[in-house]
Amino acid sequence: xxxxxxxxxxxxxxxxxxxxxxxxxxxxxxxxxxxxxxxxxxxxxxxxxxxxxxxxxxxxxxxxxxxxxxxxxxxxxxxxxxxxxxxxxxxxxxxxxxxxxxxxxxxxxxxxxxxxxxxxxxxxxxxxxxxxxxxxxxxxxxxxxxxxxxxxxxxxxxxxxxxxxxxxxxxxxxxxxxxxxxxxxxxxxxxxxxxxxxxxxxxxxxxxxxxxxxxxxxxxxxx
Amino acid sequence: xxxxxxxxxxxxxxxxxxxxxxxxxxxxxxxxxxxxxxxxxxxxxxxxxxxxxxxxxxxxxxxxxxxxxxxxxxxxxxxxxxxxxxxxxxxxxxxxxxxxxxxxxxxxxxxxxxxxxxxxxxxxxxxxxxxxxxxxxxxxxxxxxxxxxxxxxxxxxxxxxxxxxxxxxxxxxxxxxxxxxxxxxxxxxxxxxxxxxxxxxxxxxxxxxxxxxxxxxxxxxxx
Numbered sequence: 001x002x003x004x005x006x007x008x009x010x011x012x013x014x015x016x017x018x019x020x021x022x023x024x025x026x027x028x029x030x031x032x033x034x035x036x037x038x039x040x041x042x043x044x045x046x047x048x049x050x051x052x053x054x055x056x057x058x059x060x061x062x063x064x065x066x067x068x069x070x071x072x073x074x075x076x077x078x079x080x081x082x083x084x085x086x087x088x089x090x091x092x093x094x095x096x097x098x099x100x101x102x103x104x105x106x107x108x109x110x111x112x113x114x115x116x117x118x119x120x121x122x123x124x125x126x127x128x129x130x131x132x133x134x135x136x137x138x139x140x141x142x143x144x145x146x147x148x149x150x151x152x153x154x155x156x157x158x159x160x161x162x163x164x165x166x167x168x169x170x171x172x173x174x175x176x177x178x179x180x181x182x183x184x185x186x187x188x189x190x191x192x193x194x195x196x197x198x199x200x201x202x203x204x205x206x207x208x209x210x211x212x213x214x215x216x217x218x219x220x221x222x223x
Numbered sequence: 224x225x226x227x228x229x230x231x232x233x234x235x236x237x238x239x240x241x242x243x244x245x246x247x248x249x250x251x252x253x254x255x256x257x258x259x260x261x262x263x264x265x266x267x268x269x270x271x272x273x274x275x276x277x278x279x280x281x282x283x284x285x286x287x288x289x290x291x292x293x294x295x296x297x298x299x300x301x302x303x304x305x306x307x308x309x310x311x312x313x314x315x316x317x318x319x320x321x322x323x324x325x326x327x328x329x330x331x332x333x334x335x336x337x338x339x340x341x342x343x344x345x346x347x348x349x350x351x352x353x354x355x356x357x358x359x360x361x362x363x364x365x366x367x368x369x370x371x372x373x374x375x376x377x378x379x380x381x382x383x384x385x386x387x388x389x390x391x392x393x394x395x396x397x398x399x400x401x402x403x404x405x406x407x408x409x410x411x412x413x414x415x416x417x418x419x420x421x422x423x424x425x426x427x428x429x430x431x432x433x434x435x436x437x438x439x440x441x442x443x444x445x446x
Contacts, residue, residue: 122349
């Protein structure tokens with residue numbers, strides 16, 4: 001198991017987050033590191049999706065992970081146990097990551113040889129949507145048990161993300177979740193949003209999303 | 224259907240939230256209104272639990288509801304459709320309620336004849352835990368699909384609440400959620416926390432929680 005580095009991060013309220021995010025994006029572009037910011041509610045399956053994605057693309061792309069949590073290291077432990085280079089960012093009660101925290105996290109992660117870094121943001125559909133982390137792509141997970149009404153309630157999150165992973169589709173049929181209704185609601189907010197249906201548990205649909213991510217990352221790295 | 228009153232609320236960063244919360248609690252004590260602040264992740268089932276609770280206690284206690292949402296009125300519409308007096312608080316992107324917002328909401332809700340008012344806070348396990356709303360009791364929902372590791376990741380929420388409703392127990396067995404492990408983790412953070420297992424969908428366990436709420440409310444009103 002790789003060692004887990006724990007970094008305490010704090011918000012710098014003086015900082016111009018947009019500027020720091022732009023600088024970080026420029027640096028990552030030079031370094032050819034494809035940074036993905038993954039957001040969702042608590043328990044939607046961020047860690048499981050990350051692990052399944054990395055497993056699917058093993059041998060194709062080298063991944064690192066920045067795990068953000070208010071106060072624990074359970075996710076970084078899970079990811080490191082799978083042999084993935086990971087850093088735990090502890091936000092100390094803070095509800096989202098900003099570009100300063102991500103910059104600090106990337107300094108703690110050895111980027112040598114990596115192609116893709118996934119940020120697992122704090123589990124929260126509200127605040128993380130408001131802060132540019134410097135990522136090249138924003139992705140979100142909505143899990144089926146949360147319901148198909150979430151675009152109505154958390155519109156900013158569905159607007160700022162490039163891709164939506166509808167996870168836990170093995171729960172479809174147990175709830176009144178209507179995929180067509182969800183797709184309509186998403187299209188009204190963000191017509192260009194890519195949507196992938198999947199179950200990190202059964203593995204269904206993981207390949208389609210991973211293929212998309214791989215194409216995006218390769219065209220960024222080689223483009 | 225009762226009319227839905229929509230109130231736009233904003234944070235007053237100058238205000239002393241603790242002081243306003245204490246004042247509100249004193250006023251509610253004089254008025255014999257039992258105010259409950261209900262918090263959870265998005266999609267854990269706050270609205271469904273509220274509706275089932277009110278149905279269970281119909282004829283015993285008169286309820287009003289303050290619905291908080293960033294940008295929609297879907298929950299207030301559902302509650303009002305069930306004939307319950309409701310006000311929708313729209314936070315305009317804001318991630319939690321504070322005591323000023325709740326005070327404003329209660330002014331918009333006619334309290335005459337009510338015994339209990341339930342606040343449905345913004346779906347978020349982080350920020351709402353940090354702000355005293357003036358409620359007499361804090362309650363939270365954790366739904367089974369979110370996982371049993373949430374006390375490790377959102378400890379403040381589990382610490383500030385008096386009662387935990389473990390919802391969607393009809394999903395037990397479909398996931399690796401371990402109720403004993405959850406109870407141990409909760410006990411370590413908050414040994415006095417009451418825990419009720421339930422399913423708002425099937426109705427299982429609703430009575431036990433509703434009975435507790437009824438006892439608490441009656442002892443507050445008559446005590």
